[in-house]
Amino acid sequence: MTAALVGYETNDGVAWLTLRRPEVLNALDTELVAALADGAEAAAADPDVILVVVRGEGRAFCSGIDRTALAAGAIGEAFYRHWVRALNHLEDMPKVTAAVLHGYSIGGGLQLALACDLRIATEDAVLGLGATRHGIIPDGSVLRLARVVGLGRAKELTLLNDDLTAADARAMGLVNWVCPAGEQARALETLIAKVRGASPTANAHAKRLLHESFHRDPRAMLEDVLSAQRACMASWEAAEANRAWVEGREAVYHPRRPHKNP
Secondary structure, three states: OOOOOEEEEEEOOEEEEEEOOHHHOOOEOHHHHHHHHHHHHHHHHOOOOOEEEEEEOOOOOEOOEOHHHHHOOOOOHHHHHHHHHHHHHHHHOOOEEEEEEOOEEEOHHHHHHHOOOEEEEEOOOEEEOOHHHHOOOOOOOOOOHHHHHOHHHHHHHHHHOOOEEHHHHHHOOOOOEEEOOOOHHHHHHHHHHHHHOOOHHHHHHHHHHHHHOOOOOHHHHHHHHHHHHHHHHOOHHHHHHHHHHHHOOOOOOOOOOOOOOO
């Protein structure tokens, strides 16, 4: 991982992936997306991580693909393979992933956010795609966006390339929360507390099954759902939840404190 381009740190169950090309509003080039993919892969493999937060350093979350590099022919297959690897890890890992959007969060920046499970935007965030205006497709969102906002809205955003305010994005379900500029930390504290209040095992199974529900007949998934429920019921988290209920307290899932089932 190239630390200068993507910061990676973990603290108390949270992995922080920070885009670090602030001089170009965290524009995406091959080195940055390779580092992002490595960071996402590391977080996915870390058993102590329950939440991954993707954010940008400086005045913007991410201004999308580096247009200077694209115009110079420096964006090729290596870029797209690292890009797909990064987005797929964020989308598929059995942990909660969240993006924090501020300032310009456009093009590949919005595509990156859509690979995450949840999105926080500051009131000053500007969201949009713009890919077809530059002669390419928004490859990171074209297979994801309609599942979040519906096909009609997805076509509007993809084909017309309009920018959105954070309030507009919230109204159509493109982001989950909007907070005042500069108050991302407080919004994240609330999110982190909610993630810590849920069973990591149950969240992992629920996330996977929600994704699969778009590709399979829900009724054909019944055995998978029951298998996941058996795994949850047999987990230490379920034992902790039952013990907490009897003791009249909130269940504690983090830090991990395995118990033997009674």
